[in-house]
Amino acid sequence: MKSKETxxxxxxxxxxxxxxxxxxxxxLYGQMENGKFPWVEMPSRSTENIFYSPDVRQxxxxxxxxxxTARNIRHIKPFTQMVWAGFFASELVxxxxxxxxxxxxxxAQAYExxxxxxxxxxxxxxxxxxxxxxxxxxxxxxxEERSALFGDLTIEYTVPGYEGKQLNMTSHPDGVMIGxxxxxAEFAKTGCDKVIAIEKGGLFTRFIEERVHEKFNAxxxxxxxxxxxxxxxxxxRLNRELDLPVYIFTDGDPWGMHIAMVIISGSANAAHLxxxxxxDAKWGGVYATxxxxxxxxxxxxxxxxxxxxxxxxxDPRYKGELWKREIKTFLKIKKKAEQExxxxxxxxxxxxxxxxxxxxxxxx
Amino acid sequence: MVTFQExxxxxxxxxxxxxxxxxxxxxxxFVSIRELVENSxxxxxxxxxxxxxxxxxxxxxxxxxxxxxxxxxxxLMIMDNGSGISARHIPSAFGQVLFGSNxxxxxxxGTFGLGGTMAILYGQITxxxxxxxxxxxxGSKIYEFKLMIDIQRNRPIILDRKTRRNKExxxxxxxxxxxxxxxxxxxxxxxxxxxxxxxxxxxxxIRFVDPKGRLYMFTxxxxxxxxxxxxxxxxxxxxxxxxxxxxxxxxxxxxxxxFMRKHFHRVGQGTSLSFLDFAGFIRTxxxxxxxxxxxxxxxxxxxxxxxxxxxxxxVSEEQxxxxxxxxxxxxxxxxxxxxxxxxxRTIIFRLLAAAGFVRTKNPKKLKPNEIVKLVxxxxxxxxxxxxxxxxxxxxxxxxxxxxxxxxxxxxxxAVSQRKPSTYAGHPFIVETAIAYGGNIPKKDDIIxxxxxxxxxxxxxxxxxxxxxxxxxxxxxxxKVTSGMPLAILVHLCSTKVPYKTVGKEFIADRPEVKSxxxxxxxxxxxxxQMFLAKREHVAKEKRRLSVFSKYLPKIxxxxxxxxxxxxxxxxxxxxxxxxxxxxxGD
Numbered sequence: 043m044k045s046k047e048t049x050x051x052x053x054x055x056x057x058x059x060x061x062x063x064x065x066x067x068x069x070l071y072g073q074m075e076n077g078k079f080p081w082v083e084m085p086s087r088s089t090e091n092i093f094y095s096p097d098v099r100q101x102x103x104x105x106x107x108x109x110x111t112a113r114n115i116r117h118i119k120p121f122t123q124m125v126w127a128g129f130f131a132s133e134l135v136x137x138x139x140x141x142x143x144x145x146x147x148x149x150a151q152a153y154e155x156x157x158x159x160x161x162x163x164x165x166x167x168x169x170x171x172x173x174x175x176x177x178x179x180x181x182x183x184x185x186e187e188r189s190a191l192f193g194d195l196t197i198e199y200t201v202p203g204y205e206g207k208q209l210n211m212t213s214h215p216d217g218v219m220i221g222x223x224x225x226x227a228e229f230a231k232t233g234c235d236k237v238i239a240i241e242k243g244g245l246f247t248r249f250i251e252e253r254v255h256e257k258f259n260a261x262x263x264x265x266x267x268x269x270x271x272x273x274x275x276x277x278x279r280l281n282r283e284l285d286l287p288v289y290i291f292t293d294g295d296p297w298g299m300h301i302a303m304v305i306i307s308g309s310a311n312a313a314h315l316x317x318x319x320x321x322d323a324k325w326g327g328v329y330a331t332x333x334x335x336x337x338x339x340x341x342x343x344x345x346x347x348x349x350x351x352x353x354x355x356x357d358p359r360y361k362g363e364l365w366k367r368e369i370k371t372f373l374k375i376k377k378k379a380e381q382e383x384x385x386x387x388x389x390x391x392x393x394x395x396x397x398x399x400x401x402x403x404x405x406x
Numbered sequence: 407m408v409t410f411q412e413x414x415x416x417x418x419x420x421x422x423x424x425x426x427x428x429x430x431x432x433x434x435x436f437v438s439i440r441e442l443v444e445n446s447x448x449x450x451x452x453x454x455x456x457x458x459x460x461x462x463x464x465x466x467x468x469x470x471x472x473x474x475x476x477x478x479x480x481x482l483m484i485m486d487n488g489s490g491i492s493a494r495h496i497p498s499a500f501g502q503v504l505f506g507s508n509x510x511x512x513x514x515x516g517t518f519g520l521g522g523t524m525a526i527l528y529g530q531i532t533x534x535x536x537x538x539x540x541x542x543x544x545g546s547k548i549y550e551f552k553l554m555i556d557i558q559r560n561r562p563i564i565l566d567r568k569t570r571r572n573k574e575x576x577x578x579x580x581x582x583x584x585x586x587x588x589x590x591x592x593x594x595x596x597x598x599x600x601x602x603x604x605x606x607x608x609x610x611x612i613r614f615v616d617p618k619g620r621l622y623m624f625t626x627x628x629x630x631x632x633x634x635x636x637x638x639x640x641x642x643x644x645x646x647x648x649x650x651x652x653x654x655x656x657x658x659x660x661x662x663x664x665f666m667r668k669h670f671h672r673v674g675q676g677t678s679l680s681f682l683d684f685a686g687f688i689r690t691x692x693x694x695x696x697x698x699x700x701x702x703x704x705x706x707x708x709x710x711x712x713x714x715x716x717x718x719x720x721v722s723e724e725q726x727x728x729x730x731x732x733x734x735x736x737x738x739x740x741x742x743x744x745x746x747x748x749x750x751r752t753i754i755f756r757l758l759a760a761a762g763f764v765r766t767k768n769p770k771k772l773k774p775n776e777i778v779k780l781v782x783x784x785x786x787x788x789x790x791x792x793x794x795x796x797x798x799x800x801x802x803x804x805x806x807x808x809x810x811x812x813x814x815x816x817x818x819x820a821v822s823q824r825k826p827s828t829y830a831g832h833p834f835i836v837e838t839a840i841a842y843g844g845n846i847p848k849k850d851d852i853i854x855x856x857x858x859x860x861x862x863x864x865x866x867x868x869x870x871x872x873x874x875x876x877x878x879x880x881x882x883x884x885k886v887t888s889g890m891p892l893a894i895l896v897h898l899c900s901t902k903v904p905y906k907t908v909g910k911e912f913i914a915d916r917p918e919v920k921s922x923x924x925x926x927x928x929x930x931x932x933x934x935q936m937f938l939a940k941r942e943h944v945a946k947e948k949r950r951l952s953v954f955s956k957y958l959p960k961i962x963x964x965x966x967x968x969x970x971x972x973x974x975x976x977x978x979x980x981x982x983x984x985x986x987x988x989x990x991g992d
Contacts, residue, residue, distance in 0.1 A: 068969040112957070132967075
């Protein structure tokens with residue numbers, strides 16, 4: 043397939059990242075050499091500067107920018123932390139090592155750069171993302187892994203020691219963890235024609251057992267609740283590089299609905315980044331209307347659920363016909379149902395009946 | 407049947423020793439030392455010699471210092487380098503209650519001539535042993551007396567008397583006697599008393615050997631002494647019937663006009679005249695009975711003085727005689743007032759007095775109700791001049807500072823001497839100081855050192871006016887927080903300290919005194935505030951620099967690495983500019 047080309051793209055990405063970090067350092071270096079306090083300017087991430095863009099189909103940052111300067115006593119510590127984070131990222135990329143957010147928090151102490159707590163160090167990394175325009179995954183910094191995939195996709199590793207090695211994603215019956223090596227791998231070939239993303243691990247295992255990948259010629263991705271950024275980026279690549287349509291199945295409640303939405307349109311927290319969304323992905327349920335149509339066993343909506351639904355009603359990402367209808371239905375029936383609810387019709391009902399119906403509905 | 411019997415002052419104090427502070431054995435030791443040390447200091451002060459006081463307290467017998475209750479008999483010896491006492495006064499000075507050198511009105515530590523003799527009296531009561539006095543005024547002889555007090559008759563009994571040759575020209579007084587007491591309970595108060603005395607008398611050398619043989623030295627930090635006070639007369643506002651009667655008894659003035667001038671503070675001819683006029687104690691003769699030479703004297707008096715000519719114009723004898731014939735006035739004052747209606751009352755009285763037409767009573771012939779009236783009028787008359795402060799001997803800002811630095815070694819000190827003021831005819835001066843850090847312990851409350859006429863006040867702090875004033879101040883306004891090492895000193899100097907009790911322990915709430923104390927404390931507190939603010943600023947500045955010097959080098963290092971350079975940029979100038987910015991910011 044596009045192996046050669048994509049391998050180049052991974053290398054290119056690495057060079058781009060390093061070049062950008064070098065530029066970031068040179069800029070500060072030059073300022074200091076000219077006897078100035080170093081400073082950087084970057085887009086503001088305050089809530090009033092986050093807008094939903096219908097064109098890009100995700101949240102983006104507005105025109106407002108903030109200037110961080112080492113001249114300001116309140117800025118100098120986070121400023122130094124950001125410069126250190128840049129330095130640390132460049133070390134990771136150069137040496138082809140990966141790290142986690144937790145790692146970053148501890149590594150800082152080796153440089154006498156203490157972070158008050160984990161959120162502080164996470165926040166500094168977000169600053170670095172905003173200032174450079176790269177996601178932390180580009181700097182080889184990953185969160186704890188919890189999502190996985192299974193299906194006929196062969197990847198070619200780029201991580202040290204595995205360069206050029208290929209692996210088919212059906213090799214392991216439990217699925218393959220979407221970790222740094224999978225995220226940074228090139229796509230060698232695939233026999234799939236669609237991606238099915240599901241929220242829950244139990245159903246992921248059921249789908250593999252029921253050979254959904256064969257029956258529906260699909261790559262199955264487990265998001266394990268709210269999809270990690272690496273997984274969202276991976277779904278984006280599957281959709282963009284391999285032209286695979288993405289279908290998302292979640293629980294039938296406002297929270298499940300939002301898991302799908304974040305994969306499709308992204309979150310406000312990631313407004314400074316691109317490539318994490320899959321705007322053409324589709325949510326396949328469980329819909330509120332499914333609860334009615336399939337007579338699913340259900341629980342009543344709680345006050346928190348209802349409050350959340352009212353919030354979603356006002357959310358610009360929920361402008362679409364489908365979303366509006368489902369929110370309205372949820373509020374009307376005041377019920378919610380989990381994906382496992384289909385088991386009342388037998389363990390295979392969801393694969394035999396529900397899934398084909400849904401896929402047909404969505405491919406229209 | 408009820409019997410009445412006169413008791414002597416010695417007998418009175420023997421029966422009521424509680425009111426002068428001899429309430430219990432520990433308090434008795436403290437008060438005895440205090441009274442005698444104060445006499446010694448006063449004595450050297452009066453001579454304008456830097457005092458040297460040596461105090462020795464030793465166990466005589468019966469003291470079991472190992473047990474908790476160390477009640478026993480002690481031998482107390484106090485030696486000073488003061489003026490000494492002439493041989494003929496020694497028996498009375500130490501063997502008669504209410505005999506002392508502090509009669510006149512000027513600031514001194516002792517006021518009643520009571521303390522020293524009371525201490526000796528207490529010793530005699532508790533041990534029945536005589537007191538030994540040795541004294542010399544610096545002449546060729548040293549006099550030595552062994553005395554006891556005849557309590558019922560308030561008379562000294564001389565048991566023995568010796569005269570020695572004063573080969574070394576020694577001058578001073580040594581008092582030595584036995585008393586019952588409890589030193590170990592009094593110890594902390596005695597040491598605190600000596601320390602505070604050394605603080606407020608930085609020109610004195612004080613040494614104390616306690617019953618354990620431990621020597622406490624309070625060495626002088628200077629030989630400079632405050633200017634000695636001058637004696638002054640009583641101010642009319644501060645006079646009561648008893649004082650007036652005593653003055654009348656001793657005066658040789660034949661009329662009230664002269665009496666007022668001679669015996670009262672800042673009362674001259676004019677004030678004396680207008681007061682006696684106000685009080686209704688002036689008479690002038692009937693103009694009808696004036697002899698021709700009297701009229702001539704009046705005219706002469708006017709014409710002789712330029713001042714009187716200005717008021718009355720030049721008058722001739724004929725003119726006056728003409729006016730005298732026609733007048734219906736009953737007395738010379740009314741006659742002059744109707745003849746010269748534009749001239750001020752006081753000027754007319756001045757003229758009449760100068761010409762010898764003013765009659766005032768002989769003070770010795772005043773009837774009791776007239777004496778009472780005179781005193782009452784003194785309080786009502788508003789034109790007396792305020793007393794001046796020359797009779798006071800405040801420590802002065804420099805000496806106060808020296809004393810505090812010597813005893814507390816503070817990091818910061820501010821002192822203030824207020825302008826003289828008066829209450830009820832008594833002049834007073836308030837001195838305040840505030841000290842921070844150094845040897846001052848950190849306490850929740852501000853430590854207060856109270857002094858009156860250079861005497862430390864150690865008891866009943868909560869009732870004292872200074873403490874009330876300090877509590878009323880909102881200290882947060884002065885950046886003072888609880889737990890700071892802070893001491894405030896208040897020194898009140900007056901010819902009459904408004905003590906609330908005979909025991910000289912705390913000062914009463916006199917509004918005039920209170921407001922001076924408040925203003926004095928505020929003044930030094932403002933200076934403390936500036937000091938604390940500056941310190942805070944410097945600390946902030948240091949913190950700033952430390953933040954910048956912590957992070958800038960790191961930024962330089964990481965940027966150098968990121969940029970792929972080998973040499974780090976120079977950030978010294980940037981670090982320097984951090985401080986510069988701050989200075990400009992002021």
